[in-house]
Amino acid sequence: MTEKTCDLFDCGHRACGGCGAALVARLVTKAAGKDSIFVSSTGCMEVFSTPYPETAWKVPWIHSLFENAAAVASGVEASLKKQGRKEKVVIMAGDGATFDIGMICISGAFERGHDFTYICYDNEAYMNTGIQRSGATPYDASTTTSPAGKCSFGNKRQKKDMPAILAAHGAPYVATTSIAYPADLLQKVEKAIATPGPSYVQVHAPCCTGWGFEGEQTIAIAKLAIETGLWVNYEMIDGKVTKVKKVVRKPVEEYLKTQKRFRHLFKPKRQDAEIAAIQAIADKNAEKFGIDIKLPPKKE
Amino acid sequence: MMEITEGSHAIAEAVRLCRPQVISAYPITPQTHIVEALADFVANCQLDAEYITVENELSALSACIGASAAGSRTYSATTSQGLALMFEVCFNAAGMRLPIIMSIANRALGAPLSIWNDQQDSISLRDSGWLQFYAEDNQEATDLHLLAYKVAEDHSIQLPAFVCFDGFILSHTYEPVDMLTQEDVDKYLPKFSPYERLDAADPISFGMYATPEYYPEFRYEMDQAQKRAKDVIAKAGKEFGAMFGRDYSALIEGYRLEDADTAIVAMGSICGTIKDAIDEMRVEGKKVGLLKIRVFRPFPSEEIAKMLSHVKRVAVLDKNISLGAKGATALEVRDALYGSTIPVKGYVLGLGGRDVRKKDIKEIVALSEKGQGDIFYGLRKELI
Numbered sequence: 020m021t022e023k024t025c026d027l028f029d030c031g032h033r034a035c036g037g038c039g040a041a042l043v044a045r046l047v048t049k050a051a052g053k054d055s056i057f058v059s060s061t062g063c064m065e066v067f068s069t070p071y072p073e074t075a076w077k078v079p080w081i082h083s084l085f086e087n088a089a090a091v092a093s094g095v096e097a098s099l100k101k102q103g104r105k106e107k108v109v110i111m112a113g114d115g116a117t118f119d120i121g122m123i124c125i126s127g128a129f130e131r132g133h134d135f136t137y138i139c140y141d142n143e144a145y146m147n148t149g150i151q152r153s154g155a156t157p158y159d160a161s162t163t164t165s166p167a168g169k170c171s172f173g174n175k176r177q178k179k180d181m182p183a184i185l186a187a188h189g190a191p192y193v194a195t196t197s198i199a200y201p202a203d204l205l206q207k208v209e210k211a212i213a214t215p216g217p218s219y220v221q222v223h224a225p226c227c228t229g230w231g232f233e234g235e236q237t238i239a240i241a242k243l244a245i246e247t248g249l250w251v252n253y254e255m256i257d258g259k260v261t262k263v264k265k266v267v268r269k270p271v272e273e274y275l276k277t278q279k280r281f282r283h284l285f286k287p288k289r290q291d292a293e294i295a296a297i298q299a300i301a302d303k304n305a306e307k308f309g310i311d312i313k314l315p316p317k318k319e
Numbered sequence: 320m321m322e323i324t325e326g327s328h329a330i331a332e333a334v335r336l337c338r339p340q341v342i343s344a345y346p347i348t349p350q351t352h353i354v355e356a357l358a359d360f361v362a363n364c365q366l367d368a369e370y371i372t373v374e375n376e377l378s379a380l381s382a383c384i385g386a387s388a389a390g391s392r393t394y395s396a397t398t399s400q401g402l403a404l405m406f407e408v409c410f411n412a413a414g415m416r417l418p419i420i421m422s423i424a425n426r427a428l429g430a431p432l433s434i435w436n437d438q439q440d441s442i443s444l445r446d447s448g449w450l451q452f453y454a455e456d457n458q459e460a461t462d463l464h465l466l467a468y469k470v471a472e473d474h475s476i477q478l479p480a481f482v483c484f485d486g487f488i489l490s491h492t493y494e495p496v497d498m499l500t501q502e503d504v505d506k507y508l509p510k511f512s513p514y515e516r517l518d519a520a521d522p523i524s525f526g527m528y529a530t531p532e533y534y535p536e537f538r539y540e541m542d543q544a545q546k547r548a549k550d551v552i553a554k555a556g557k558e559f560g561a562m563f564g565r566d567y568s569a570l571i572e573g574y575r576l577e578d579a580d581t582a583i584v585a586m587g588s589i590c591g592t593i594k595d596a597i598d599e600m601r602v603e604g605k606k607v608g609l610l611k612i613r614v615f616r617p618f619p620s621e622e623i624a625k626m627l628s629h630v631k632r633v634a635v636l637d638k639n640i641s642l643g644a645k646g647a648t649a650l651e652v653r654d655a656l657y658g659s660t661i662p663v664k665g666y667v668l669g670l671g672g673r674d675v676r677k678k679d680i681k682e683i684v685a686l687s688e689k690g691q692g693d694i695f696y697g698l699r700k701e702l703i
Contacts, residue, residue: 054519058385069527079517082526083384083411090378094341094385094393095517097369101340101391106519124381127374 027053032075033067037234039224039241040064040113042198043140047111047222048078050208051136055107056099058092060116061085063147063226064140079106086120088112089128089137096133107212108135115145117221118154118179129188129217136211136218139181142226150229154179157249158300159293160280162229167283172293177300185219186258192218193255198225199241203252203264210254223250231279243274248301251308263308271298322498326457326489327352329496330422330482333461335366336504337420337468339394340511341386343371345379347401348434349486350424354396376401380408380421387417388525390516392468395419398486399426402440406447412479413448413541415526416514418471419479420464421449424486425587425638427671435672436486437638438587442615442647448541450480450548451616455590457494459567459613460484462559465499465508466567469555474514476544476551485588485638487672499563507562545617552614570614571622575601579608581684582627584652585636586612589675593636596680607684612648620655627656633663634687640667645693664692673697 027048034041040063048057059065059082068075069082083091088110096108112121117139125137144162145151152165156174161167165174186193192214194207204222211218225241227234244250245264249271252264272294275281284290284297305311322329331353334342342361344354360366369386373379379395387393397405402423412419423441427433441451452467454460460482467480484490515523529537553568560566574594576582583593590611600607610626612619627633633656637646644650649665656663666683669675679697686692 053522056389056517056519066528069524071527071529071533074524074527076524077522079519079522080524081385081388081517082524082528083381083415084407087377087381087384087408090373090381091385091388093371093373093378094343094382094387095389096385097341097343097371097382098386098389098391098393101369102389104389123374124378127378130374131371 027077028068029075029077033070035228035234037227037237039198039226039237040140040142041067043138043222043224044068044111046198046201046204047109047138047208050205051078051107051109051212053078054105055109056095057081058088058095058108058110060088060112060121062113062116064111064113066147085116087124088116089121089124092135093128093131093133096135109212110135110137112137112139114139114141114143114155115153118181125185126188129185129190132216134215134217136208136220138208139219139221140224141221142224142229144229146226146229158297159284161283162280172283172290173280182219182221182255186255190219191216191257194219194253195221195223195250196252197223197241197245197250199238199245200252200264207254229280231282232277236277240274240277243269243277247271247274248305248310249274249297251304251310253308260308263310265310265312267312267314268301268305268310271301320498321495323493323495324498325352325491325493326460326484327491328356329457329461329498330464330484331356331360332498333464334394334422335360336499336501337465337508338392339368340391341369341371341383342394343373343379343382343386344395344397345373345376345401347376347398349426349490350396350398350401350422352490353422353424376404377408380405380412380419383419384408384412384415384417387419388415388517390513390518392511393419394421396422396424398424399428399440402444403428406444409444409447409449411526414537416477417479418468418477420467420471421479421481422464423481423483424490425483426486433671436488437670437672438483439639441481441483442639445616445647448478448545449616450478450545450614452480452482452614453586453612454482454484454489455588455611457489457492457496458565460489461496462563462565462567465504466552466555466559468508470548470551472511473551476548477514478541478544478548483587488588497563503563507559548617549619567613570612570619571626572611572613573626574609574611576608576610576626578606580606580631581687582608582610582630582633583636583680583684584610584612584633584648586615586648587638589636589638589669592675592677593680596677599677600681600684605684618651620651623652623655624659627661628659630661632687633661634683634692635663635665636683637665637667638669640670662690666692666694666696668696
């Protein structure tokens, strides 16, 4: 029998086919390398990768609770420092664990300046418990706790700006990236790990089950999020934006219509005002980060 | 060397001598003097430890989990509301079998807010898997930290431990304490050698999730470790006695109990008051004795049944109340004596720092002689 190996995050885990988060685990472990210790929050990734007595992690890995990954990582880092060990500490947490329940632990750990890299795999809702809204859920997305209905268009709020919050803590390196751009992801995670102090990388990781699309569309949808300006890949060094992925922007509709979570914006009837409101969010992103590539006017 | 010192200072000194590599704590009354003293030791190079000043107690114990899993001897301290905030983390640390030691300066739980002593906080975590030691005086509070590390880190146990002592009554009181030296402690407590740890050279996964096919065996193993701890405590306590002259091999201690008709059962600093009251009652011809519980988890059921087998009645004093039921110690002592005809009555007292005096102990003995008990003792009738 030949052993099939899939990097430091092994194959044979129990994620859905086309899971964006599983790809994050695979790419981040690749970037971090074997001399690293991973700290996970409770969530989809923790559950699909470590059903006792099996584990997909070929690097040392610890999971404690939903909200405390940043505090556990603080302890791991202090422990390694005391012992004179050189392993890198990498946190792997979902958006619920990061934007919501883990905020206090994260704020404390970033303020203390521990040397770790915090990866948030952002699939924009609580997927493990059945697609409930989180602070990362985008405007108008229908979830099981922000359902679209006769008098609701779904989630009433925009995503919380976590990168800005952590940059405000003085994090020396903050970046956003996407599974649609693996080279960018690898480069940013490597840079984050190489930067002393607390770094934050937020990875857009579509969830086929939660967002409602076929598993083979994951990468295409992640790419559309960037091409419409609803997700921006950028890098902040010492609080200043230093690098932005520029695009020739497409209308947000092209992204929205691919997913069931936005279906109510098109059926039973098209909701022009809501689509325009989402377009305005993309336009604001474009203006804030300067992502638009200006094409020369077409010749007649 | 004997020194007249504050309880908190003596405890901090004992912790220093145990050479914790990572300390993580959050200030809360009446624990603060301990964590301040430890911070001072680190600031003055008297203790070579990483000291993590966390943003709350949940993070304090969470950081200890990470530090312990990565292979360091780890320490924290808290009380009351802080311990309640750690509830989830306490179960988690025990489930991961991490030998973290935490001092508990016992204090009441709100509401209403109270900074004063009772033992509701640690008692409420009796099901969490932590070993629980209770000190009568500052000497014991100090010594029990060494014993706790020795027992918790034993590879056959691998459970975290609370060392509990009454807030203010012990933590802020000056008493003579025999302070150990680094040389003594190093001889007693070897360097921490974790059973397993997070290590890139030998990757393992900690804290996985378990389906119903696996979960009950994890709980069973923890219960077995608790039970094994009785022997490990006996051995480590005896060794402590041989080295320093104070024997902690017994989980319970009797005081003038051999010929007693009435046995009082209690835990913590109240035992000192009880001993004085017993001495006075003995002069009056009353055959009263004390059974002091030093280790509440593992609970010494068989030992208690044996030590109380000859008495006519048992009065259990609880500085806690399982509301809607009884004090926790009364419930467990009654369970220990199940099948015997000895009447066991519970007395809930000293809640939220209400003072307990010798005359209260005498009154409780009189009540138990009349068969009256299972009550809140010493309530102010005009407030009810």
